[in-house]
Amino acid sequence: MGQLNLRTRQLSRRFGTRIGVDALTFDAERGEVLGLLGPNGAGKTTTIRLLSTVLAPTSGEFSVAGIPSSQPAEIRRRVGVLPESAGYPRHQTGLEYLTYYARLFGHNHADAIRTATGLLDEFGLTERAASPISIYSRGMRQRLGIARALVNDPDVVFLDEPTLGLDPAGQLQILHAVREVAARRGATVVLSTHMLAEVEAVCSKVLILDRGRMLKWSTVAEVTAAVGAPRSAVIRVPLEQVGAARQAVGALPGRTVAAAEERPDVLRVTSSASSDGMNAVLQELVRAGVPILGFEVEGTRLTDAYLSLTRDSGAHTGADAETEVVR
Amino acid sequence: MTASSTTQSDWVAPARVRPAGGASWRTVAAQECRDLWLSGRGPLLLFAFSLLLSAFTYLAATNQAINFLEQREAVNLTMQIAVAVGVLVTLLVSADGISGERERGTLESLLLTPVSRRALVLGKLAAALTVWFATYLVSIPYIWVLGRGVSIVGQALLLSLVVGTVLAVGLAALGLLVSALSASNKVSIAVSFFILLALFAPTQLPGGLPKGWFGDVLARVNPVGAGLHYSTAILVNGHEWTRDFNYLIAPGVLVVLAVVPLMLLSDRIVQLEPGSAR
Numbered sequence: 001m002g003q004l005n006l007r008t009r010q011l012s013r014r015f016g017t018r019i020g021v022d023a024l025t026f027d028a029e030r031g032e033v034l035g036l037l038g039p040n041g042a043g044k045t046t047t048i049r050l051l052s053t054v055l056a057p058t059s060g061e062f063s064v065a066g067i068p069s070s071q072p073a074e075i076r077r078r079v080g081v082l083p084e085s086a087g088y089p090r091h092q093t094g095l096e097y098l099t100y101y102a103r104l105f106g107h108n109h110a111d112a113i114r115t116a117t118g119l120l121d122e123f124g125l126t127e128r129a130a131s132p133i134s135i136y137s138r139g140m141r142q143r144l145g146i147a148r149a150l151v152n153d154p155d156v157v158f159l160d161e162p163t164l165g166l167d168p169a170g171q172l173q174i175l176h177a178v179r180e181v182a183a184r185r186g187a188t189v190v191l192s193t194h195m196l197a198e199v200e201a202v203c204s205k206v207l208i209l210d211r212g213r214m215l216k217w218s219t220v221a222e223v224t225a226a227v228g229a230p231r232s233a234v235i236r237v238p239l240e241q242v243g244a245a246r247q248a249v250g251a252l253p254g255r256t257v258a259a260a261e262e263r264p265d266v267l268r269v270t271s272s273a274s275s276d277g278m279n280a281v282l283q284e285l286v287r288a289g290v291p292i293l294g295f296e297v298e299g300t301r302l303t304d305a306y307l308s309l310t311r312d313s314g315a316h317t318g319a320d321a322e323t324e325v326v327r
Numbered sequence: 328m329t330a331s332s333t334t335q336s337d338w339v340a341p342a343r344v345r346p347a348g349g350a351s352w353r354t355v356a357a358q359e360c361r362d363l364w365l366s367g368r369g370p371l372l373l374f375a376f377s378l379l380l381s382a383f384t385y386l387a388a389t390n391q392a393i394n395f396l397e398q399r400e401a402v403n404l405t406m407q408i409a410v411a412v413g414v415l416v417t418l419l420v421s422a423d424g425i426s427g428e429r430e431r432g433t434l435e436s437l438l439l440t441p442v443s444r445r446a447l448v449l450g451k452l453a454a455a456l457t458v459w460f461a462t463y464l465v466s467i468p469y470i471w472v473l474g475r476g477v478s479i480v481g482q483a484l485l486l487s488l489v490v491g492t493v494l495a496v497g498l499a500a501l502g503l504l505v506s507a508l509s510a511s512n513k514v515s516i517a518v519s520f521f522i523l524l525a526l527f528a529p530t531q532l533p534g535g536l537p538k539g540w541f542g543d544v545l546a547r548v549n550p551v552g553a554g555l556h557y558s559t560a561i562l563v564n565g566h567e568w569t570r571d572f573n574y575l576i577a578p579g580v581l582v583v584l585a586v587v588p589l590m591l592l593s594d595r596i597v598q599l600e601p602g603s604a605r
Contacts (some may be wrong), residue, residue: 054438054599076441083439087432091366103354104440148436 003030005188011060019212020046028188035203036192043212044192048158065155080149084160090134105152119147139170156188196303224305232270236294239265248288355450384469402474403562410491413462421455421502422519426512444597459495490554497581507596526551553577
C-alpha cells in the first residue's frame with residue numbers, strides 16, 4: 001500500500017436539517033488522482049470545503065498528511081485548492097498574484113518570487129507573467145488557479161470543476177496538468193467534475209456521492225464491473241433496412257432496440273450484456289446483411305455505471321439531472 | 328465500498344520542507360495597499376476628494392473675504408469637511424473589504440491560506456486607513472492657505488489628525504463589520520453610507536443641535552458630532568485641549584465597540600456565506 005495522504009472517518013456536515021455530507025469514510029494515497037463524482041447538490045463542493053477546513057465538520061474526523069482536522073491552520077499549509085468559482089483580482093498580474101499567495105503561505109519575498117516564477121513556467125504562463133489577469137483567457141485563469149493551489153507544495157490538491165467552461169484544448173491542458181501534479185509532485189489530487197470521460201482518463205479511483213452520501217468508492221474498473229452498467233449505442237442503417245435491423249438485434253438476448261427520436265434511420269441499442277455486448281450486435285447485423293452506415297457508442301463505461309448508480313439512488317428524477325453529465 | 332480500510336499505523340506524514348515563517352497581517356495590508364493605490368481606485372477617490380476640498384476652500388475663503396466668516400471659522404469648517412469626507416471615503420473602502428472579496432469570488436482563496444481571519448481583517452483595516460491618511464495629507468495645504476496669519480494652522484492640523492484618525496479607525500472597523508455581515512457588497516456600502524450620513528447630518532443642522540441637555544447628550548453620544556464639536560471648541564472658541572476632552576469619549580467608545588468585536592469575532596463572521604457558521 002502506498003503512503004496515505006488523505007483519510008476521512010464518518011465525516012459529516014449538516015446545514016440545519018439539511019445534510020451536506022453524511023458519514024464519509026475513504027482514504028487516498030500519495031500520487032493518486034481521486035475522481036469526486038455526483039449530481040449537482042451531491043456534496044462534492046461541501047466535501048472539498050470540509051477537507052480544506054473552510055467548513056468545519058458537524059461530526060467525524062479527517063487527516064491530511066497525518067495532520068488531524070483539529071489543526072485547521074496546519075492542514076491549510078498542506079492542501080491546495082482550486083475552488084469551483086474562483087475569482088481573480090483583475091488588475092494584478094499573474095506573477096503578483098502567485099507571489100502574494102506564496103507570501104501568505106509564509107515564503108519570504110525572494111522565495112515567493114522564485115516559487116511564482118517556477119509555477120508560471122510549469123503552467124505555460126511565463127509569457128503572460130507581467131500581464132494583468134483581466135486579459136487572461138478562461139483556460140489561462142484555470143491554469144493560474146491550479147498554479148496558485150500549488151504555491152505551498154501541497155500534499156493534497158483539490159480541484160473543483162477545473163475544466164468547466166473550457167474548450168477541448170483547454171480541457172486537455174488541465175487534464176495534463178492534473179496528471180503531472182500527481183505523478184511528478186506525488187501529491188494526491190481530488191478532482192471534482194461532471195466530465196466522466198476525463199475521470200476515466202486520469203483518475204485511479206472514484207468516489208461517487210449522492211445527496212451527501214457515498215454511493216461508491218473504488219477503482220474505475222471495479223465500479224463499472226460491479227455495477228454491470230448497460231451500454232447504449234446508436235446505429236444508422238439504410239431506411240429500408242430499419243425493420244430488418246430491428247429484427248436482427250431484437251433477437252439477441254440482453255439487448256433492446258428502439259427507434260431514435262432524432263432520425264428514422266437511426267436505432268438506439270441498449271445492451272446489459274458483458275463488455276463485448278456491442279460486438280455481438282454488429283456481428284448480427286452483418287450476418288443479416290444489413291449495411292451499417294454509422295455506429296457510435298454513447299458515453300463511457302463509467303458514464304453508464306454512474307448513471308446506473310445515481311438512478312438507483314433516485315438522484316436522476318428530473319431533466320436537470322440528465323443534463324449534468326457531460327461526456 | 329470496495330477499497331480496503333486502513334489503520335492509523337499506515338499513516339505517515341511526508342517529510343517536506345515548508346517555509347517556517349507565517350504570513351502576518353502586514354503581508355495582507357501591503358497587498359491591499361497595492362491593490363488600492365495601484366489599481367486606480369485610491370488615486371481616483373483622492374482626486375475627487377481634492378476637487379471637493381478645493382471648491383469648499385474657495386467658498387470659505389471668499390466668505391471670509393467679505394466678512395461672513397471669521398478666519399478661525401473658515402479653517403474649522405474646512406477641517407471638518409476634510410475629516411468628514413476623509414472618514415467617509417475610508418468607511419466606503421472598508422465596507423468593500425469582505426463583501427467585495429466574497430462577491431468577486433476571491434474570498435475563498437484567501438480563507439484557504441494559513442493566514443488567520445483576524446490577520447486578514449487587520450490587514451484590510453490597515454489598508455483602509457491609508458485612505459484616511461492620504462486625505463489628511465491632501466487637506467494640509469488647504470488648511471494652511473486658509474489659516475495664514477492666525478496661529479491656528481498647527482493646532483488645526485494636529486486636531487484633525489487626532490480626531491480624524493480616531494474616527495477613521497472606528498468607522499473603518501465598523502465598515503468591515505458591516506461588510507462581513509452583509510449579504511451583498513451593495514448592501515454593505517449602502518448601510519455604511521447611511522451610518523455615516525446619520526452620524527454626520529446632525530452636525531450640519533442650521534443653527535446646530537438643539538440647545539439644552541438633550542442637545543448636549545446628542546452632541547456627546549454621536550462620535551462624529553462629538554469629535555467635530557471638540558475641534559470647534561478648541562479652534563473657534565479658543566478652549567484648552569483638556570477642557571472638552573470628554574467629547575472624545577464617544578469616538579473612543581466607537582473605536583472600542585467596532586475594533587474589539589471585529590478582532591474577537593473575525594473567525595466567526597468572516598465566512599464564505601454571510602452569517603453562516605464555519
